[in-house]
Amino acid sequence: MSGKYKSLIENTKKEGGIFDVLLAIQKESNYVTKAGIVETAEAFGMSPAHVYDAASFYSMLRFEPPSLTEILICRGAPCHVAGAVEVIAAIEKELGIKIGEKTEDGKYSFDYTECLGQCQAAPTVLVNGKLYTDITPKDIPVLLEKGGTEESWKS
Numbered sequence: 001m002s003g004k005y006k007s008l009i010e011n012t013k014k015e016g017g018i019f020d021v022l023l024a025i026q027k028e029s030n031y032v033t034k035a036g037i038v039e040t041a042e043a044f045g046m047s048p049a050h051v052y053d054a055a056s057f058y059s060m061l062r063f064e065p066p067s068l069t070e071i072l073i074c075r076g077a078p079c080h081v082a083g084a085v086e087v088i089a090a091i092e093k094e095l096g097i098k099i100g101e102k103t104e105d106g107k108y109s110f111d112y113t114e115c116l117g118q119c120q121a122a123p124t125v126l127v128n129g130k131l132y133t134d135i136t137p138k139d140i141p142v143l144l145e146k147g148g149t150e151e152s153w154k155s
Helices: 006-015 020-031 034-044 050-056 077-095 137-146
Strands: 069-072 108-112 126-128 130-132
Touching: 006 020, 006 034, 006 050, 020 034, 020 050, 034 050, 069 077, 077 137
Parallel strands: 069 108
Antiparallel strands: 069 126, 126 130
16 A cells, blocks of 8 residues: 555554545545545455445445535435425525536535434534524525525524
8 A cells, every 4th residue: 555545544444444444535535535445445455346335335425526515405204204305396496406416517516414313403404514404495595695604594
């Protein structure tokens, strides 16, 4: 192993497993790179296909550069019951993309995430890692305009 992730992998490997290494690579590069997968595979004595197969199970790992604004909506049942379907439709309409896609200009991406643990305030959305609760379709234009940058964005 001689690539750019060598010391990162060796240091992380001491304290954890493959998942910890991939999270560290993502933290450093903003996504899990092909080189990172190859070097992780070498460090753990596995094939890159096995590392990717294991890693692709986790929705929090990205395998391509993120957009400027990453929007994630909880896919849990409480969010679904509380109106996530309508929120998804509003986001898709506003951005002109479907869930799981990125806008052509790379400014926005929209996808599901696993439960965010805020079932009492469903539906919930993460915008660049910031949690927003009790989201309704009418909130979407303001949320996207603010880009998840303001503490108090809901009127």
